[in-house]
Amino acid sequence: MEELILAADIGGTFIRVAIADSQGHILEKASTPVPKAPDAKAVPMKVLELCDALSAKHGGRRLISKVSIAAIGPLDIKKGAIIRPANMPYDVVPIADVLCNYFDATFILLNDCNAAAIAEKRIGAGKNVDDVVYITMSSGIGGGVILDGRLLLGKDGNAAEIGHTVVDMSMGMICGCGKKGHWEAYCGGNSMPKFAKFLVESKYDNVNSTLARKLKEGIHTVSAKDIFDYARAGDEFALTFIDTVAEINGVGVANVVDVFDPSVISIGGSVALNNVDLVVEKLKPFVERYAINRVPDIVPTPLGHDAPLIGAILAAMDPPPKSVFKAL
Ligand SMILES: [Zn+2]
Structure with a gap:
């Protein structure tokens, strides 16, 4: 055999x-x-x-x-x-x-994400280019980078831990890793309910929203999926929150564009793939706003989960x- x-x-x-x-x-x-x-x-x-x-x-x-x-x-x-x-x-x-x-x-x-970047380069969204970045938007946020045809690994194998790059210094959300202001602490699926609760209590206290009321009662009954479901049902705060997350995702992706200058960015992970319209499409205008490098193709991964x-x-x-x- x-x-x-x-x-x-x-x-x-x-x-x-x-x-x-x-x-x-x-x-x-x-x-x-x-x-x-x-x-x-x-x-x-x-x-x-x-x-x-x-x-x-x-x-x-x-x-x-x-x-x-x-x-x-x-x-x-x-x-x-x-x-x-x-x-x-x-x-x-x-x-x-x-x-x-x-x-x-x-x-x-x-x-x-490094493994996924290999898949993108060989058979996925990056098969015709030398420079491809894979980003996962899932429980957390991560990246894998192939530049000039070569996978970047780094001294411990942790090159492109982009979810733990800082995207905010004012709100001070604490990441699952324990540090402040990391991209994942705002836009990772595990962190979204906590960030949403923070925004309700600090900025949107009077909003007319079922989601906001649920968040005030506690975050344990609210998941990232619930937030997207509320947004699709037209909940006012959920829609505002999705736009805020889109801007922060745009900042994160713009940083990737400016640091690595890829030809293609392929986005995977369940938060993105289950909500291509509300996550992948909505972040694109913000990448244009924040990146100085020529913005590459940004696509949901053709390889799925x-x-x-x-x-x-x-x-x-x-x-x-x-x-x-x-x-x-
Ligand atoms: Zn972190």
């Missing part, structure tokens, strides 16, 4: 796992919510559990020669671990330490050198 690739996308909300053949064709795939267990090892163990279920009818775990993980950051690629992720309740998530015990395989670890997973498979077949944690 032929060798197999195990690819996983460990996000802030979901873990997606695929088994592919050595040519990169997906044979099986599945997803599951990120476990909420107190021990961070539950995360890699969930990948193993899905791997065993999906690979069973293709010969099982023993045929896997490459394990390629795309994970939320920040990473320590030398340790093969996620370090203090903003969107998971763990200090360290030991990916390689756990999974290497179960496989006789080459082990590759990449930031999820699987962009990081597809990137992990492609990275397994042709790994960026610094992403290889352990060679077979």
